[in-house]
Amino acid sequence: MVDRANKPKTLVSTPGLPPQAIVTFSDDNSRVRAELPTGESVEVLLHGATVISWKDAAGDEKLWLSEAAKLDGSKAVRGGIPVVFPVFGTAPDHEQTKTLPQHGFARTSRWEFLGKSTSEDSSSLSSPSVKLDFGLSSAAAGLDPLARERWPFAFNLIYSVTLTRDSLNTGIVVTNDGEKPFDCQVLLHTYLRVKDISSVTIEGLASTPYTDKVASTTNQTHPDPLTITAETDRVYTPSSLSAAVTVSESGVPKFRVTRDNLTDVVVWNPWTNKAAGMADFEPKDGFRQMLCVEPGSVSSWQVLEQGDAFEGAQTITLV
Template structure:
């Protein structure tokens, strides 16, 4: 064989194309992990389609997860981003959902992983993103058996988790696939990780009406910023559905939360006594390192007729 002097070299990679996000499964197929080529990552437990981790490129965790959280499918996860559907809390006076467990069944059912998609711009690392899609329906094998018995409606849920270099988005599409109309509520129960709750300030809820579940008599609108110094459980309904909520710590912006078609924002921290009474909340002083900012549609009901769909989403951007 004659060797050519100008023999072309083997290409190590396709020229001009940036590395792509990777998606992997755990050995027991209980969770999905996506990582951008720049190091940012997200991990989703198929039980509840619960986001249990979101890290930046340096590996710093952005979500709070209880040390005692059950990740084996035995109960809802304490921490991360549990998904609330079709009822927020309990609704003993609402005929369709009065017998459902607290926060419904989406967070206690096993979802199906539907696939991934990546950003169209394959030439730039700065715009890299990955979207993970999950599904749950009334016909799914993973549906909580209690839900099938107590909520006999034909529905389909598509849940999307999108990771970019500086943000995490979660979005849910609810479709009525049956002949009977149904009512529903939706909420993303997001546990944000902070260093010290005493140094946290929340802006964007000034002069906003809210329902205070801890002290109903104290539900007067307030000025910015909002500080957390005791048990807090409030449902805010901002006048503008597009208004952002900003979380700062020690005077420095940390998170910016925006909503799409979600009218409400729940602010929650269990503080000392409440945390002490929850078996799956560890460490007991963990309330000092977490804050729940929960976009949702929970102050009323979405009524879906046959073929109707409801869609809502949140985006958490690192400030």
């Protein structure tokens, strides 16, 4: 647990084993950072269990984070990978979640750091990895106080962030620990960093039905590739879970996003007017350097009975 007294600032390597990841905590216990022996790193804010940085061995950042993002726990983080649960957007017609704030409460609650695991055998020298686990439950002290009042269900969330030399995996397990069934939605709201959105193409969504939340239309399709030239907010539902989404810049593949048990892919970019209206979006032309590709299960509801669990994950691979 991060808040225990006299905790070590660094989780050191075990003597006699090959070099492995080092996990450190910030002085104020607000974030956890892991670095592989090869130089790749990831940083997770305990507020929301939000991944706020993912860098390759050269130190190049792969995620976009607003310069005005609130990292003090006062609101959800604009950028990185916020965790959306138990509702995507708002659902005024859904009885269980109609009073919850946009995107639920997981991204505004303080999670507990549960520990790390690493690849520590000689065969892992060429492919080191580190996994960080975080937890949030209905009994947790860090739960957003309004959540207990507005969503009175017994639940447990385990969120895992796994870093390898060329990928980042984020996965969540949702468990119903109570007697009452509940409905939920899950989304991993990933902000990818790009150099220039005008040179970006997204492949892997051709002929896939989508809901266009800007135009308020449903069951739309388009051929590959998708380009971003205006405000974009779409929920795609690919027919196959194995279908990957590839993000390229100037024709060169940069990211490949794959999903595990997450049926939908949201593609979002606020463009000029939307970005201008968000106080925590800086710089205002930052939409040119970001693209949200967000695996989730949001076009319908997961219904969990007592003891049921739902598990979903994404893997972002550097191509």
